Amino acid sequence: MGAFADEAARRLKSNPAAVAALSVTCAIIVLTLIGPWISPNDVQTLDWLHIAAPPGRSAHWFGTDRLGRDLFVRTLAGTRVSLAIGLAASVVSLLVGVTYGAIAGYIGGRTDHLMMRLIEILSGLPLIFFVIFLTVIFGRSEYLLFFAIGAVGWLTMARIVRGQTLSIRQKEFIEAAIASGASTGRIILRHVVPNVIGPVIVYATLTVPQIILLESFLSFLGLGIQEPGASLGTLIAEGAAEMEAAPWILLVPGSFLALLLLCLNIFGDGLRDALDVKDG
Amino acid sequence: MIPTLSTHELSIRFSHRAGTIQAVDGVSLKIAPAECVGIVGESGSGKTQVFMAAMGLLAGNAKASGSVRFEGSELLGAEPSMLNRVRGSKITMIFQDPMTSLTPHLKIGTQLAEVMVSHLGMPWGDARASAGRMLDRVQVPEPKRRLNQYPHELSGGMRQRVMIAMSLLCEPSLVIADEPTTALDVTVQEQIIELLRAVRGEFGMALALISHDLAVVAGLADRILVMYAGRVVEDASAQELFRRPRHPYTAELLKCIPSISGPRPLRLPTLAGQPPRPGEMLEACPFTPRCSRAADRCRIERPQLMGAAASQVACHFPLSS
Amino acid sequence: MNTPLLRVRDLCVDFGANPAIRGVNFDLTAGETVGLVGESGSGKSTLARAILRLLQPVRGGVEFLGMDLLRCSGAALRAHRRDLQIVFQDPLASLNPRMTVGEAIGEPLEIFEPGLTAGDRLRQVSAMLERVGLGASMAGRYPHEFSGGQCQRVGIARAMILSPKLLICDEVVSSLDVSIQGQIVNLLLDLQREAAMAVLFISHNLAVVRQLSHRVMVIYLGKLVEIALCDALFATPKHPYTRALLAAVPQLPSVTAPAAPTMPAAPTMPAAPTMPAAPTMLSVPAPPSVPALPAEPIQPARLMASGCAYRDRCPYVLPICETNDPPLIEVGAGHWVACHRSQETLIPLSFAP
Numbered sequence: 040m041g042a043f044a045d046e047a048a049r050r051l052k053s054n055p056a057a058v059a060a061l062s063v064t065c066a067i068i069v070l071t072l073i074g075p076w077i078s079p080n081d082v083q084t085l086d087w088l089h090i091a092a093p094p095g096r097s098a099h100w101f102g103t104d105r106l107g108r109d110l111f112v113r114t115l116a117g118t119r120v121s122l123a124i125g126l127a128a129s130v131v132s133l134l135v136g137v138t139y140g141a142i143a144g145y146i147g148g149r150t151d152h153l154m155m156r157l158i159e160i161l162s163g164l165p166l167i168f169f170v171i172f173l174t175v176i177f178g179r180s181e182y183l184l185f186f187a188i189g190a191v192g193w194l195t196m197a198r199i200v201r202g203q204t205l206s207i208r209q210k211e212f213i214e215a216a217i218a219s220g221a222s223t224g225r226i227i228l229r230h231v232v233p234n235v236i237g238p239v240i241v242y243a244t245l246t247v248p249q250i251i252l253l254e255s256f257l258s259f260l261g262l263g264i265q266e267p268g269a270s271l272g273t274l275i276a277e278g279a280a281e282m283e284a285a286p287w288i289l290l291v292p293g294s295f296l297a298l299l300l301l302c303l304n305i306f307g308d309g310l311r312d313a314l315d316v317k318d319g
Numbered sequence: 320m321i322p323t324l325s326t327h328e329l330s331i332r333f334s335h336r337a338g339t340i341q342a343v344d345g346v347s348l349k350i351a352p353a354e355c356v357g358i359v360g361e362s363g364s365g366k367t368q369v370f371m372a373a374m375g376l377l378a379g380n381a382k383a384s385g386s387v388r389f390e391g392s393e394l395l396g397a398e399p400s401m402l403n404r405v406r407g408s409k410i411t412m413i414f415q416d417p418m419t420s421l422t423p424h425l426k427i428g429t430q431l432a433e434v435m436v437s438h439l440g441m442p443w444g445d446a447r448a449s450a451g452r453m454l455d456r457v458q459v460p461e462p463k464r465r466l467n468q469y470p471h472e473l474s475g476g477m478r479q480r481v482m483i484a485m486s487l488l489c490e491p492s493l494v495i496a497d498e499p500t501t502a503l504d505v506t507v508q509e510q511i512i513e514l515l516r517a518v519r520g521e522f523g524m525a526l527a528l529i530s531h532d533l534a535v536v537a538g539l540a541d542r543i544l545v546m547y548a549g550r551v552v553e554d555a556s557a558q559e560l561f562r563r564p565r566h567p568y569t570a571e572l573l574k575c576i577p578s579i580s581g582p583r584p585l586r587l588p589t590l591a592g593q594p595p596r597p598g599e600m601l602e603a604c605p606f607t608p609r610c611s612r613a614a615d616r617c618r619i620e621r622p623q624l625m626g627a628a629a630s631q632v633a634c635h636f637p638l639s640s
Numbered sequence: 641m642n643t644p645l646l647r648v649r650d651l652c653v654d655f656g657a658n659p660a661i662r663g664v665n666f667d668l669t670a671g672e673t674v675g676l677v678g679e680s681g682s683g684k685s686t687l688a689r690a691i692l693r694l695l696q697p698v699r700g701g702v703e704f705l706g707m708d709l710l711r712c713s714g715a716a717l718r719a720h721r722r723d724l725q726i727v728f729q730d731p732l733a734s735l736n737p738r739m740t741v742g743e744a745i746g747e748p749l750e751i752f753e754p755g756l757t758a759g760d761r762l763r764q765v766s767a768m769l770e771r772v773g774l775g776a777s778m779a780g781r782y783p784h785e786f787s788g789g790q791c792q793r794v795g796i797a798r799a800m801i802l803s804p805k806l807l808i809c810d811e812v813v814s815s816l817d818v819s820i821q822g823q824i825v826n827l828l829l830d831l832q833r834e835a836a837m838a839v840l841f842i843s844h845n846l847a848v849v850r851q852l853s854h855r856v857m858v859i860y861l862g863k864l865v866e867i868a869l870c871d872a873l874f875a876t877p878k879h880p881y882t883r884a885l886l887a888a889v890p891q892l893p894s895v896t897a898p899a900a901p902t903m904p905a906a907p908t909m910p911a912a913p914t915m916p917a918a919p920t921m922l923s924v925p926a927p928p929s930v931p932a933l934p935a936e937p938i939q940p941a942r943l944m945a946s947g948c949a950y951r952d953r954c955p956y957v958l959p960i961c962e963t964n965d966p967p968l969i970e971v972g973a974g975h976w977v978a979c980h981r982s983q984e985t986l987i988p989l990s991f992a993p
Binding site for chain 3: 210211212214215216217218219220221222225229230233234
């Protein structure tokens, strides 16, 4: 794997857009982590003196919301939550999706048939109704959000991996592995998975922004993160309510979200280009 | 007498992100009218690229320098309109895998007729009739039925006959056959070689036969060029080449080829090492690492093709006649 | 040699409606090299995969070291795989692009000798690399860094590392340059002699098969049509298809007298008559007197009907060939032919001796 990683890294480095995107993303992540220390303000403090203050005019760099909370710190907190959920859910969908897809693709036959039908059923699920339904039963919480995202996040990954596995399965080195006496498990782990990893990584990096967006959307609808917790989605919801009077309450979190998604997508594209050429 | 095809110091480089690769390095050759020349070489010899340059079929990242002339007119860098007039009518090519060189979704008759319609301005009806007649001449059984079939309905040997027919429709001066029998079974190969022999006799065109298989070439060629690492290392009449190979590579290659008759050696004679990979840095004479006669001069000075018309060799220490 | 290493009995393989292998029977004894010659569509590669149970559906019997390979459990089959190995045609495609060649060669050790330490494995892999002429330092490289011939050596190393009793070579030199073919052929000859291993060498290249084999089998459209000792097959072929094949091989006009020592009768090989020295020829031998036959092999529908599969192309066809599929019968010492006219002296064909 070493040679391919080196070659891919080299190609990635020579792509200025991807490098810039990665840098910005890293900068945002660093900011979310150190933000609370560099700003004098706090997430929860209500500053009655500066209600809905526009940016730049006071110690609040990005302004405050209608409760006087510092937007800068809240936005960073929200970004942190969104990123954490995005990354965690992506990792889970990666693990589940890859395993599911590789097994379905390799074993084939009736097993594959059944496994794919399950995916199709889950794909057909109207997500919003599903989440609302769960909310009614279990009440609102972050864990619910996570569960809902987890239920659908792995589906496309599984499909992709299955497709890749189907094409790998025909290759002669798989036949050679069987002829060498390798067991099915060994073949899937050592021969199939390393050869489908390319598209998987790319899709995984593109999954993160999708999940962030999904989470933001659900939170925007009021189905996920609750007060006083913040995610980009809830912040945007608040901001939308104050859009005419204090646009910055919407613009600050909105810009963060847009920038984050843009950078992750550009990086994902760059990664695909880097891994694409002569991919096994 | 103007040669049908001649190249002078033809060089072709391919640019990749890792650097440039020299595929063909200063090749000068001549094919006389009605002559059959065999071009023999292994992987990396550049034998196909020389003729891709002649047909203007080089890949996008290739740069060709030098000259390639067809009946006196320069082909390298020629206007596309001129190339299109010549390609497919006066110079035609038969490829190794007829499955991929025939359009899969068009009927045989359509593909054949199209050649005559576009090059000779023939009406479709006449073109199809001519196509049927040509299929008959290349011994395709039931030609009328074949005209209405698709390429995948024909066997490999049959498809190759169709390719040969297509190449002959406009009475070309030169047919380039690139490994025409390599993908075929040996019994079919024999028939295609026979067909090429018959066709040469009937149509009298020049034939450039590219192959890695010296035995296939032996049956057809008047003259044989041996290529190695992008250069011509020997250029001799077929008789001379087999009777007295002068380049060490040719001599060794001939010894390497196992035979179905004669005594069986204990071990197959073999050439140590392997043909140079594209892009590999080479000594002045590329065969040096594998040559039993190599000396210092071979590492520094590039050998040029020298000798009498019937037998030229590019070697500082050719095998003596 | 008493009990054969491999017994194949009435092996049949169908691809949907098309019969690819139609009842193949042969034995293979320890230490012998048997060449299997056929053209495209003959089923030779299918036969190899069927023997290894890499294919379904398969009917018939494949007995290896006394065990029925087709009916045994998956675990038993896997256990036997260490003794029955294969090298494939496309050297690069048969190697996992994401594994180093060291890992690829070492994988059979990981599977069958799990008790070995990593150090021991590395030692054995290095030794194998040296043996196939690649050098131990190459272990960390990836397949795409090697040439075709080198990849084929890796494939051979991987197949040989557990010292199998039977090695199947499926067109292993077909994609290689002529100057490299000899290296691989010689390597196989050496390895086989050292390990007293049996080899089933599948190829469409008759000359290479001749170089390697003690016995040769000719397969046509899924059936064996002739089996003979190597020299006998090439000197006196009896089946019309074998004759056509031999006649079709293009010949070099050779004049150089071979200086290499000729193959002596090896202990495992019955004494074979030596060939007369080739007369010095300058001109290419005249085209053989096999009449121009349709190149198309028989349609599958006709194949299913009874009768000899070669009847549409055979210059010696008789009415009986339409109705009766000739069985393989022994016409000489170890020489089997499936032809109704095998007992007659057929008009000899003028191919170069």
